[in-house]
Amino acid sequence: MQLRVAVAVVLIAVLPLIVPSFLVFDLIYVAAYAIAILGLVVLTGLNGQISLGHGAFMALGGYVVAILAHSAGVPYWIGVPLAALASGIAGLLIGLVALRLAGVYLALATFSLAVATPSFLKHYKSITGGFGGMSLDPVQAPAGVPLDGQHWLYYVAWAVTGAVFLASALLVRGKFGRALRALRDNPVAAISFGVNPYFYKTAAFGWSAVLAGIAGCFLAIPTAYVSPDTFTFALSITLLIGAVLGGITTPWGALVGGLVVEFLPLVAQQINAAAPSVVYGVALILVMMFLPDGIVGGVMRLAQRIRNAPSPPALESSTTPAAPVAASPQTRE
Amino acid sequence: MHDLAQQIVSGLATGSIFASMALALVLIYRAMGVINFAQGELAMFTTYVAWQLMQMGLSWTAAFVVTIVIAFVLGVLLERVVVRPVERANQLTLVIVTLGLFIAINGLAGWFWGYIVKAFPSPFPTDPIRIGSVGFSAQDVGIIAVSLLTLGLISLFFQKTKLGLAMRAAAIYPEQSRVLGIRVGWMLALGWGLAAVVGAIAGIMVAPVVFLDPNMMQSVIVYAFAAAVLGGIESPIGAVVGGLVLGVVINLLGTYVEAIGNELRLAAALAIIVLVLMVRPSGLFGRATVQRV
DSSP states (O other): OHHHHHHHHHHHHHHHHHSOHHHHHHHHHHHHHHHHHHHHIIIIIITOOOOSOHHHHHHHHHHHHHHHHHHHOOOHHHHHHHHHHHHHHHHHHHHHHHTTSOHHHHHHHHHHHHHHHHHHHHHOHHHHOGGGOEEOOOOOOOTTOOSOHHHHHHHHHHHHHHHHHHHHHHHHHSHHHHHHHHHHHOHHHHHHTTOOHHHHHHHHHHHHHHHHHHHHHHHHTTTTEEOGGGGOHHHHHHHHHHHHHHOTTSHHHHHHHHHHHHHHHHHHTTTOTTHHHHHHHHHHHHHHHHOTTHHHHHHHHHHHHHHHSOOOSOSTTTTOTTOHHHHOOOTTO | OHHHHHHHHHHHHHHHHHHHHHHHHHHHHHHHSOOOTTHHHHHHHHHHHHHHHHHTTOOHHHHHHHHHHHHHHHHHHHIIIIIGGGTTSOHHHHHHHHHHHHHHHHHHHHHHHOSSOBOOOOSSOSSOEEETTEEEOHHHHHHHHHHHHHHHHHHHHHHHOHHHHHHHHHHHOHHHHHHTTOOHHHHHHHHHHHHHHHHHHHHHHHHHHHOBOTTTTHHHHHHHHHHHHHHOTTOHHHHHHHHHHHHHHHHHHHHHOTTTTTTTHHHHHHHHHHHHHHHOTTTTTOOOOOOOO
16 A cells, blocks of 8 residues: 555656656646545545536636635635635535435436536626636746746645545545445444434535535646636536546545546547547446446456466366375465 | 416426426336436437438438337337346446446437537427417427327326336336236336437427537436426326426526526526425425335
């Protein structure tokens, strides 16, 4: 585990120095998606509450930071935490509503929220800038830091990503995570063992919304522009796709999911503008059929199998059936 | 006053589209407890098929009939190939699989026909129908007539035919039906076929109004969710009533309430979904479920 984290940290630190600068831009988006998908891992993967509308919290976060910067000149380092706070409060409120909507009904309501989000943004023109959106100031590295704005933003985004991943990992490892999983797998048993469903389910919703709000900021700041088109219905669905393909029950799945949803469309678009959707749709169905814990789950199971496999069958089973006991390499089992 | 009558008829027209899509959702939900998120996209896709057939020289009527057959086969095939293998899986899996269908079908339509909006021919005359001094759009009246006819036929099928009875039995008592020799799996597939047909008709009816494009059904399906939830997601009658009521209410709200206007109609649908689910989850016509734990 520690080794994996160390490799990831080194890779993330070195990558922007060796890849072309347009890729640095993509990698900032990977961070944004990974943070938002991590929210779905906590909420949907670990707690079983299906949200198809987390793009709405990203929109809230992105717009809060943008409106504060645009109209009051609030710097990003104050704006982003405020955006996370606003989104978290909205998440707690919607989490309270979600307590009443079990399973598929929650999916239905959040799906509708995702479809309706752009129309909210377009309707309240005086604050959101309507169709045209809002321009922001591009990010500059602070004086004395020998980086251009983009590289600076990259390191900030990934530092934040690291922090929220660490916080989430610590959170779900202990009592909190156990309660979430228990409420997902057998709510009745969990409640009779004294797990408070109202507290844990609402808290899971709130935390996942905080993450989505932060992610929304990092979707808005790199382009220094927000509009209803930044936070479409497709964005909400993209998050779920990333979570499912990456692996919806582990934070590593969120990281892989972020990579997948940023880069897979760039590759698939070469074939046809509609190809990413087709690939996504088919991949979702196939993953649910054959690889329900996603890419990360699949890789981990494969590794497990290789570790546990009996040594290569180089041996005598067929050639010397007379002495199977002495030669049999079964000790590993 | 004339204006109000016109708005109500126009609301009933959109409402009958919502009702049809809601009924398609309810048909599948009753049979297998699944909300088919892809229902709207399936309707969109089959509407494109109808358009393509007309481009190839078929008359409107011929294209309509052929499309219905294709929609039925498509619905059955999707159930057999995609949904069957995960039928017994948990709710999350089923939601994700139908969402996968949603995304894939949307992408395929974009791939085949592009994202440029296309006009779709209407079978109804453009002259208004006059009753007294009030003129109603023939389009609206036609949509209402065709949708109600479809819903009536579906209801007759379920009430009066042996196959309809078998399908109802398979939905409610799968185990017992199997013992009696009903092929439950195929009944579910037939349900998907029928739902696809209802959706295709709704798509063809609404396309002349909203125009043809791969995202044409995305807001319609949200209204259909709202209609189904309002009526009670297990009740076909509820879906139809819910759809009609929603159509009229949304249209009147959009027209007469300044603060809602065009853009917040979807938000009103969302509010209805959430309110109904919180206050009375079984909807207007559903029965409250009691769960033994």
